[in-house]
Amino acid sequence: MRKAIVFAxxxxxxxxxxxxxxxxxxxxxxxxWMKRDFHARGMAKTDRLNQDELQRACTQxxxxxxxxxxxxxxxxxxxxxxxxxxxxxxxxxxxxxxIASSGRGMxxxxxxxxxxxxxxxxxxxxxxxxxxxxxxxxLRGYGKTRGYTAENRKYVYQRIYNSKAFSMCxxxxxxxxxxxxxxxxxxxVAAYLMDPASPVNQ
Amino acid sequence: MDQTxxxxxxxxxxxxxxxxxxxxxxxxxxDVLAAWNxxxxxxxxxxDALKAMNIASAADSADIVIRAPDIAENxxxxxxxxxxxxxxxxSISLFVEKNPFPYVGTFNVAAxxxxxVHVRVKISESSNVRAVVAAGGKYFQTVKEVKVTIGxxxx
Amino acid sequence: MRYARVLCAAAGLAVGLAGQPATAQSDDRTAAEFDKFRxxxxxxxxxxxxxxxxxxxxxxxxxxxxxxxxxxDLGLxxxxxxxxxxxxxxYFADTGKVMDAEQRIVHCMITLxxxxxxxxxxxxxxxxxxxxxPVSIVTYVAAQSREMKIAVPQSHPKERETYEIGRQIFFYRxxxxxxxxxxxxxxxxxxxxxxxxxxFTKPGAQAARxxxxxxxxxxxxxxxxxxxxxxxDCFRQQRFPEPGYASDTIAALLTYMAVNSxxxxxxxxxxxx
Amino acid sequence: MxxxxxxxxxxxxxxxxxxxxxxxxxxTGQRKxxxxxxxxxxxxxxxxxxxxxxxxxxxxxxxxxxxxxxxxFRVKGAKAGDxxxxxxxxxxxDKRSDEITVxx
Numbered sequence: 001m002r003k004a005i006v007f008a009x010x011x012x013x014x015x016x017x018x019x020x021x022x023x024x025x026x027x028x029x030x031x032x033w034m035k036r037d038f039h040a041r042g043m044a045k046t047d048r049l050n051q052d053e054l055q056r057a058c059t060q061x062x063x064x065x066x067x068x069x070x071x072x073x074x075x076x077x078x079x080x081x082x083x084x085x086x087x088x089x090x091x092x093x094x095x096x097x098x099i100a101s102s103g104r105g106m107x108x109x110x111x112x113x114x115x116x117x118x119x120x121x122x123x124x125x126x127x128x129x130x131x132x133x134x135x136x137x138x139l140r141g142y143g144k145t146r147g148y149t150a151e152n153r154k155y156v157y158q159r160i161y162n163s164k165a166f167s168m169c170x171x172x173x174x175x176x177x178x179x180x181x182x183x184x185x186x187x188x189v190a191a192y193l194m195d196p197a198s199p200v201n202q
Numbered sequence: 203m204d205q206t207x208x209x210x211x212x213x214x215x216x217x218x219x220x221x222x223x224x225x226x227x228x229x230x231x232x233d234v235l236a237a238w239n240x241x242x243x244x245x246x247x248x249x250d251a252l253k254a255m256n257i258a259s260a261a262d263s264a265d266i267v268i269r270a271p272d273i274a275e276n277x278x279x280x281x282x283x284x285x286x287x288x289x290x291x292x293s294i295s296l297f298v299e300k301n302p303f304p305y306v307g308t309f310n311v312a313a314x315x316x317x318x319v320h321v322r323v324k325i326s327e328s329s330n331v332r333a334v335v336a337a338g339g340k341y342f343q344t345v346k347e348v349k350v351t352i353g354x355x356x357x
Numbered sequence: 358m359r360y361a362r363v364l365c366a367a368a369g370l371a372v373g374l375a376g377q378p379a380t381a382q383s384d385d386r387t388a389a390e391f392d393k394f395r396x397x398x399x400x401x402x403x404x405x406x407x408x409x410x411x412x413x414x415x416x417x418x419x420x421x422x423x424x425x426x427x428x429x430d431l432g433l434x435x436x437x438x439x440x441x442x443x444x445x446x447x448y449f450a451d452t453g454k455v456m457d458a459e460q461r462i463v464h465c466m467i468t469l470x471x472x473x474x475x476x477x478x479x480x481x482x483x484x485x486x487x488x489x490x491p492v493s494i495v496t497y498v499a500a501q502s503r504e505m506k507i508a509v510p511q512s513h514p515k516e517r518e519t520y521e522i523g524r525q526i527f528f529y530r531x532x533x534x535x536x537x538x539x540x541x542x543x544x545x546x547x548x549x550x551x552x553x554x555x556x557f558t559k560p561g562a563q564a565a566r567x568x569x570x571x572x573x574x575x576x577x578x579x580x581x582x583x584x585x586x587x588x589x590d591c592f593r594q595q596r597f598p599e600p601g602y603a604s605d606t607i608a609a610l611l612t613y614m615a616v617n618s619x620x621x622x623x624x625x626x627x628x629x630x
Numbered sequence: 631m632x633x634x635x636x637x638x639x640x641x642x643x644x645x646x647x648x649x650x651x652x653x654x655x656x657x658t659g660q661r662k663x664x665x666x667x668x669x670x671x672x673x674x675x676x677x678x679x680x681x682x683x684x685x686x687x688x689x690x691x692x693x694x695x696x697x698x699x700x701x702x703f704r705v706k707g708a709k710a711g712d713x714x715x716x717x718x719x720x721x722x723x724d725k726r727s728d729e730i731t732v733x734x
Contacts, residue, residue, distance in 0.1 A: 022521070023525075026518075026521040026522055026524070026525045027525045027529075029522050029525070030522045030523075030525035030526045030529060030609070031525075031529070033522060033526070033605055033606045033609065034526060034529070034600075034606050036605075036606075037600055037601040037604035037605060037606040037607075038592075038597065038598045038599060038600050038601065038606070039598060039599055039601065040598050040599075041598060041599040044532075044593075044596065044597065044598045044599065045598060046598045048531060048532045048533065048596070048597055048598055049531055049532075049597070049598065050531070051529075051530065051531050054535070055530045055531055055535055058530050058535075059528060059529055059530045059537070062528070103594075106532075106533045106534060106596045107593050107594060107596055108593055108598065108599055109593060120352075120550060121549045121550055122549070129352075130351060130387075130551075131351040131352040131550045131551045132550065132551075133547070133548045133549045133550050134546070134547050134548045135540075135541065135547050135548070135549065135554075164535070171536075171540050173533070173534035173535060173536075174534075174535065178533040178534060179533070180533065180534070237676070237690055238675050238676060238690045239690065243692050271390050271391075271393070271394045272390055273387050273390050273391075274394070275391045275394065275395070275551070275576075275630055276576040276577060276630050278576050278577060278578075278579065278696060278697070279398065279576040279579075279696045279697075280696075281394055281397045281398055283397075283702075298694060301694055302660065303692060303693075303694065305692060305694075306691065306692055306694045306695065307689055307690055307691030307692055307694075307695065308689060308690050309687070309688075309689045309703070310687065310688050310689065311687060311703070313684075313685045313686050313687065313688070314681065314684065314685070314686030314687065314705060314706050314707060315679075315686050315687040315703050315704055315705050315706060316645060316703075316704040316705075316706060318702075318703060318704050319689075319701070319702070319703050320401075320649075320700070320701065320702035320703070321691075321695060321699075321700075321701060322398075322695070322696040322699065322700050323694050323695055323696060324658075324694050324695075324696055351387075351550075351551050352550055352551075400649070401638075401649040401650075401651060401700045401702065402651075403651055403653075403698040403700065405636045405651055406633065406634075406636055406651055406653045406698065409633075409634060409636060410633065485655070486655055574698075576696075579655075579656075579696065579697030579698050
């Protein structure tokens with residue numbers, strides 16, 4: 001009984017007892033504060049504070065937008081994926097490993113062109129790297145488990161290019177869409193997951 | 203080595219005498235730390251460091267306990283406790299074998315401290331750490347492995 | 358190397374669980390090991406060196422006005438330090454807004470001592486042998502609330518409003534990587550690399566896990582950092598532009614996090630990776 | 631001269647449990663600054679502890695000791711009111727001593 005009351009109280013604080021209108025008003029205020037208080041540094045300009053439609057919807061709906069919106073946005077994200085002209089989805093897994101291990105790219109302290117995938121921040125990959133995060137699923141043995149099929153190769157390329165084409169409010173960055181990784185770099189990371197010789201599949 | 207000079211310095215007693223010694227050019231400040239074994243500290247391997255310390259061999263001993271993490275959160279600050287239960291322990295020396303210069307230091311307890319020391323050291327990569335204890339003119343040792351991982355956002 | 362194999366053999370068992378967060382037994386062991394030795398490190402924390410320095414800076418007559426900070430009101434009255442830190446951020450009538458600890462200290466350095474904000478904001482974070490004065494001072498102030506319960510007020514309307522604004526900032530997804538604070542700190546039991554990520558959206562012990570140990574001595578670089586730095590560096594890694602030092606945006610975010618930490622014991626300046 | 635040390639000595643029977651924090655960069659001489667210049671080695675080489683003027687503990691150390699060093703050791707035959715003095719000396723000849731009274 002007591003527990004239930006405490007829990008209700010906690011939920012009320014978490015929800016802030018705010019109505020939907022309040023939420024929108026507070027969000028508007030929050031954005032105004034951020035636009036006033038943030039400044040450009042390095043490659044990180046203040047226009048980064050402007051949300052695109054996807055970011056706005058994921059924020060507004062707490063990462064759970066209505067079905068119809070999800071379908072429309074995911075389709076648009078999918079349509080924006082540029083597939084390699086040569087039809088090959090895999091590059092060099094060794095280069096891919098370096099990209100997967102690097103946390104660089106897109107911060108105000110990075111040089112333009114610094115290309116990291118930050119993959120290990122969230123995913124388990126190679127058995128030789130015990131320092132991995134758990135924000136995303138384990139990708140250990142990815143190709144071996146899922147199969148080294150043409151379909152999977154294409155999927156992995158697309159998923160790295162734009163994770164949101166498959167799951168609108170996914171936590172994973174849109175590495176191709178955002179210009180963090182170029183075509184070759186996406187191929188290299190894809191190879192790290194899908195090449196039978198990659199440590200990921202040992 | 204350099205025991206006599208160290209003795210002379212101690213005998214000189216006052217700071218004034220020391221300053222005088224420096225002024226005459228007979229001594230440079232570094233000489234005051236005569237016990238600081240440059241050869242050992244400059245050695246690139248534990249074996250060479252031990253050689254520079256005139257330690258020919260050390261017997262493995264379960265009476266020396268190294269308490270250090272199996273996996274260190276940050277190689278820049280790895281806490282290490284060393285306790286010796288060997289009677290008559292005079293000093294505890296510490297080595298991080300994979301460091302560019304393995305010899306970390308010697309802790310002399312003979313004058314009035316218990317055979318224990320806590321230090322925090324830099325460990326450049328996963329490595330054995332070795333403690334060598336001097337007691338009654340003999341040397342004893344033990345080893346423990348410490349792994350160092352990548353943390354944070356890695357960039 | 359031998360250990361790596363043992364660790365990975367255990368991790369290998371989790372392969373069948375692709376799609377699930379990897380939580381092999383060995384990972385728990387790693388976390389337990391980190392916690393155990395974090396306690397060892399906390400037994401003698403270099404942060405205490407900055408407490409000493411901060412105390413000196415608090416008492417000394419300094420700045421263009423040659424005044425000490427002893428008349429600085431951190432919310433409990435001029436010069437009252439005991440328990441002040443665990444009740445910040447809070448509303449201040451003289452500025453008409455909610456201010457966090459370091460923002461308030463900066464305010465006092467400006468109003469009482471005559472320092473300029475631009476100078477204080479010019480190089481606000483520790484690096485190498487340099488520690489900004491507000492960092493030492495906030496370390497000293499925080500230490501005067503050691504082992505006290507976090508009790509950040511929500512009685513003034515501005516305090517409740519600031520909490521809500523902070524909450525909106527926390528969940529705001531933007532930038533090239535689509536991150537918000539919640540991307541990493543919105544669920545239980547997650548890690549970046551080997552670092553545990555506190556869930557700041559869950560009031561109580563979870564949310565407090567970070568707050569109770571800041572300001573902190575950071576082993577990387579061997580410098581003292583305050584929450585101002587922590588927020589700044591989170592936004593950097595969030596791929597956002599840079600937030601202003603001691604700005605209202607940071608105060609709002611800290612209000613959200615601190616209120617969610619209410620009821621927990623503040624452990625004092627901590628030690629961080 | 632350096633910044634003050636923080637010394638703590640807790641008596642357990644006639645043994646003083648000593649912890650000392652020192653402010654020192656402990657530069658290895660192997661790091662480079664952002665401009666690529668090597669940062670010269672700068673580290674404590676020797677520490678000494680005296681109880682009422684009598685040496686009780688000393689150490690010769692390298693740059694492998696962490697930045698802002700922390701040491702703990704246990705001094706025998708101590709009692710409340712004893713003076714514990716700790717001195718460090720670095721490779722540039724800089725030195726610093728601080729003294730505390732062992733608490734009861």
